[in-house]
Amino acid sequence: MTTWIDGLALGLLGTGLFFVVVAAVGMVRLPDVYCRCHALGKALTLGINAMLLGLWGRLGDGSIGLKVALVVFFLFVTIPVSTHLLTRLAWRNRVPRWTKDGMREEDDSA
Amino acid sequence: MTIFFYLCIVVSMVATLLCLLRMVLGPTTLDRILAFDGIVICTVAMIVLFSVYWKTALYLELIVVIASLGFLTTVAFYFFLSRQGRSASLGESSAPEEGPR
Secondary structure, three states: OHHHHHHHHHHHHHHHHHHHHHHHHHHHHOOOHHHHHHHHHHHHHHHHHHHHHHHHHHHOOOOHHHHHHHHHHHHHHHHHHHHHHHHHHHHHOOOOEEEOOEEEOOOOOO | OHHHHHHHHHHHHHHHHHHHHHHHHOOOHHHHHHHHHHHHHHHHHHHHHHHHHHOOOOOHHHHHHHHHHHHHHHHHHHHHHHHOOHHHHHOOOOOHHHOOO
16 A cells, blocks of 8 residues: 555656656757747646655645645646746737747737 | 655756756747746755655745745736836847947
Protein backbone atom coordinates (compact mmCIF):
# COMPACT_ATOMS: atom_id res chain seq x y z
CA MET A 1 0.00 0.00 0.00
CA THR A 2 2.59 2.52 1.11
CA THR A 3 5.16 1.53 -1.47
CA TRP A 4 2.49 1.73 -4.18
CA ILE A 5 1.65 5.32 -3.21
CA ASP A 6 5.36 6.21 -2.99
CA GLY A 7 5.96 4.87 -6.47
CA LEU A 8 3.00 6.82 -7.81
CA ALA A 9 4.30 9.97 -6.11
CA LEU A 10 7.77 9.59 -7.61
CA GLY A 11 6.24 8.93 -11.04
CA LEU A 12 4.12 12.07 -10.81
CA LEU A 13 7.17 14.05 -9.68
CA GLY A 14 9.28 12.85 -12.60
CA THR A 15 6.49 13.49 -15.11
CA GLY A 16 5.95 16.98 -13.78
CA LEU A 17 9.65 17.78 -13.90
CA PHE A 18 9.76 16.53 -17.49
CA PHE A 19 6.96 18.89 -18.48
CA VAL A 20 8.62 21.82 -16.67
CA VAL A 21 11.82 21.19 -18.65
CA VAL A 22 9.80 20.92 -21.88
CA ALA A 23 8.25 24.33 -21.14
CA ALA A 24 11.68 25.84 -20.43
CA VAL A 25 13.11 24.46 -23.68
CA GLY A 26 10.08 25.86 -25.48
CA MET A 27 10.76 29.27 -23.92
CA VAL A 28 14.17 29.28 -25.62
CA ARG A 29 13.39 27.52 -28.90
CA LEU A 30 10.05 28.99 -29.97
CA PRO A 31 10.14 31.99 -32.30
CA ASP A 32 7.82 34.71 -30.96
CA VAL A 33 5.85 35.90 -27.94
CA TYR A 34 2.62 34.07 -28.75
CA CYS A 35 4.33 30.68 -29.13
CA ARG A 36 6.25 31.20 -25.88
CA CYS A 37 3.02 32.05 -24.07
CA HIS A 38 1.58 28.81 -25.44
CA ALA A 39 4.54 26.82 -24.11
CA LEU A 40 4.42 28.40 -20.68
CA GLY A 41 0.65 28.42 -20.26
CA LYS A 42 0.04 24.76 -20.98
CA ALA A 43 3.14 22.64 -20.37
CA LEU A 44 4.24 24.52 -17.24
CA THR A 45 0.74 24.35 -15.70
CA LEU A 46 0.54 20.60 -16.25
CA GLY A 47 4.07 20.04 -14.95
CA ILE A 48 3.82 22.06 -11.75
CA ASN A 49 0.41 20.59 -10.89
CA ALA A 50 1.71 17.05 -11.36
CA MET A 51 4.68 17.88 -9.12
CA LEU A 52 2.37 19.21 -6.39
CA LEU A 53 0.21 16.07 -6.55
CA GLY A 54 3.42 14.04 -6.23
CA LEU A 55 4.32 16.05 -3.14
CA TRP A 56 0.91 15.21 -1.67
CA GLY A 57 1.46 11.51 -2.30
CA ARG A 58 4.93 11.68 -0.74
CA LEU A 59 3.73 13.41 2.43
CA GLY A 60 0.90 10.91 2.75
CA ASP A 61 -1.16 12.94 5.18
CA GLY A 62 -4.83 13.65 4.71
CA SER A 63 -4.83 17.09 6.26
CA ILE A 64 -2.07 18.30 3.91
CA GLY A 65 -4.39 17.68 0.98
CA LEU A 66 -6.38 20.83 1.61
CA LYS A 67 -3.31 23.08 1.33
CA VAL A 68 -2.08 21.20 -1.74
CA ALA A 69 -5.53 21.54 -3.32
CA LEU A 70 -5.43 25.28 -2.59
CA VAL A 71 -2.02 25.65 -4.27
CA VAL A 72 -3.10 23.51 -7.24
CA PHE A 73 -6.25 25.58 -7.72
CA PHE A 74 -4.31 28.84 -7.42
CA LEU A 75 -1.62 27.85 -9.94
CA PHE A 76 -4.20 26.31 -12.27
CA VAL A 77 -6.00 29.67 -12.41
CA THR A 78 -3.15 32.17 -12.36
CA ILE A 79 -0.64 30.84 -14.91
CA PRO A 80 -3.08 30.79 -17.87
CA VAL A 81 -4.51 34.15 -16.77
CA SER A 82 -1.08 35.82 -16.76
CA THR A 83 -0.07 34.35 -20.13
CA HIS A 84 -3.44 35.42 -21.55
CA LEU A 85 -2.85 38.97 -20.31
CA LEU A 86 0.58 39.07 -21.98
CA THR A 87 -0.79 37.68 -25.25
CA ARG A 88 -3.62 40.23 -25.21
CA LEU A 89 -1.14 43.05 -24.64
CA ALA A 90 1.08 41.77 -27.46
CA TRP A 91 -1.85 41.49 -29.86
CA ARG A 92 -3.13 44.95 -28.99
CA ASN A 93 0.32 46.49 -29.48
CA ARG A 94 0.82 44.65 -32.82
CA VAL A 95 3.96 42.77 -31.83
CA PRO A 96 5.28 40.99 -34.97
CA ARG A 97 4.25 37.36 -35.11
CA TRP A 98 5.89 34.36 -36.70
CA THR A 99 4.53 32.80 -39.90
CA LYS A 100 6.02 30.27 -42.29
CA ASP A 101 7.30 33.09 -44.48
CA GLY A 102 9.09 34.92 -41.67
CA MET A 103 8.08 37.49 -39.12
CA ARG A 104 4.91 39.34 -40.06
CA GLU A 105 3.72 42.63 -38.69
CA GLU A 106 -0.01 43.17 -38.46
CA ASP A 107 -1.61 46.18 -40.10
CA ASP A 108 -3.82 48.66 -38.29
CA SER A 109 -7.03 46.71 -38.87
CA ALA A 110 -6.16 44.25 -36.10
CA MET B 1 16.45 8.35 -3.56
CA THR B 2 19.32 10.76 -2.96
CA ILE B 3 20.68 10.28 -6.48
CA PHE B 4 17.17 10.85 -7.88
CA PHE B 5 16.82 14.00 -5.80
CA TYR B 6 20.15 15.42 -6.99
CA LEU B 7 19.23 14.65 -10.59
CA CYS B 8 15.88 16.43 -10.19
CA ILE B 9 17.55 19.48 -8.61
CA VAL B 10 20.07 19.71 -11.47
CA VAL B 11 17.30 19.39 -14.07
CA SER B 12 15.19 22.13 -12.46
CA MET B 13 18.28 24.37 -12.28
CA VAL B 14 18.77 23.81 -16.01
CA ALA B 15 15.13 24.83 -16.60
CA THR B 16 15.64 28.00 -14.54
CA LEU B 17 18.79 28.85 -16.50
CA LEU B 18 16.94 28.37 -19.80
CA CYS B 19 14.26 30.83 -18.65
CA LEU B 20 17.05 33.23 -17.56
CA LEU B 21 18.61 32.89 -21.03
CA ARG B 22 15.31 33.94 -22.59
CA MET B 23 15.16 36.84 -20.14
CA VAL B 24 18.58 38.04 -21.32
CA LEU B 25 17.99 37.40 -25.02
CA GLY B 26 14.36 38.41 -25.28
CA PRO B 27 13.70 40.84 -28.10
CA THR B 28 10.65 42.50 -26.53
CA THR B 29 9.71 43.48 -22.99
CA LEU B 30 6.84 40.96 -23.01
CA ASP B 31 9.37 38.14 -23.51
CA ARG B 32 11.25 39.24 -20.41
CA ILE B 33 8.09 39.39 -18.28
CA LEU B 34 7.12 35.93 -19.53
CA ALA B 35 10.60 34.59 -18.71
CA PHE B 36 10.29 36.04 -15.20
CA ASP B 37 7.00 34.17 -14.79
CA GLY B 38 8.77 30.99 -15.87
CA ILE B 39 11.58 31.57 -13.36
CA VAL B 40 9.03 31.98 -10.55
CA ILE B 41 7.33 28.70 -11.44
CA CYS B 42 10.71 26.91 -11.67
CA THR B 43 11.49 28.24 -8.17
CA VAL B 44 8.20 26.76 -6.97
CA ALA B 45 9.24 23.45 -8.56
CA MET B 46 12.56 23.55 -6.67
CA ILE B 47 10.75 24.20 -3.37
CA VAL B 48 8.48 21.22 -4.11
CA LEU B 49 11.57 19.06 -4.72
CA PHE B 50 13.18 20.15 -1.44
CA SER B 51 10.02 19.48 0.55
CA VAL B 52 9.77 16.04 -1.07
CA TYR B 53 13.36 15.32 -0.05
CA TRP B 54 12.98 16.53 3.52
CA LYS B 55 9.43 15.12 3.75
CA THR B 56 7.99 18.22 5.34
CA ALA B 57 4.88 20.31 4.69
CA LEU B 58 6.29 23.54 6.12
CA TYR B 59 6.92 25.17 2.78
CA LEU B 60 3.43 25.04 1.29
CA GLU B 61 2.77 28.57 2.58
CA LEU B 62 6.04 29.66 0.95
CA ILE B 63 4.78 28.19 -2.33
CA VAL B 64 1.52 30.15 -2.01
CA VAL B 65 3.37 33.41 -1.29
CA ILE B 66 5.87 33.03 -4.16
CA ALA B 67 3.21 32.04 -6.70
CA SER B 68 0.94 34.94 -5.75
CA LEU B 69 3.89 37.38 -5.91
CA GLY B 70 4.70 36.19 -9.43
CA PHE B 71 1.11 36.60 -10.54
CA LEU B 72 0.85 40.06 -8.96
CA THR B 73 4.03 41.27 -10.67
CA THR B 74 2.75 40.04 -14.03
CA VAL B 75 -0.58 41.85 -13.55
CA ALA B 76 1.23 45.01 -12.41
CA PHE B 77 3.45 44.93 -15.51
CA TYR B 78 0.32 44.43 -17.64
CA PHE B 79 -1.37 47.51 -16.21
CA PHE B 80 1.85 49.53 -16.47
CA LEU B 81 2.53 48.58 -20.08
CA SER B 82 -1.08 48.98 -21.20
CA ARG B 83 -0.85 52.68 -20.31
CA GLN B 84 2.42 53.17 -22.20
CA GLY B 85 2.72 53.27 -25.93
CA ARG B 86 3.56 50.53 -28.38
CA SER B 87 7.32 51.07 -28.18
CA ALA B 88 7.33 50.38 -24.44
CA SER B 89 6.12 46.82 -24.87
CA LEU B 90 8.38 46.32 -27.87
CA GLY B 91 11.35 47.30 -25.74
CA GLU B 92 12.60 50.05 -28.01
CA SER B 93 13.86 53.35 -26.72
CA SER B 94 11.15 55.58 -28.09
CA ALA B 95 12.65 59.03 -28.05
CA PRO B 96 16.41 59.22 -27.54
CA GLU B 97 16.42 62.96 -28.22
CA GLU B 98 14.43 63.65 -25.06
CA GLY B 99 17.50 63.58 -22.84
CA PRO B 100 19.32 66.63 -21.58
CA ARG B 101 21.46 68.28 -24.21
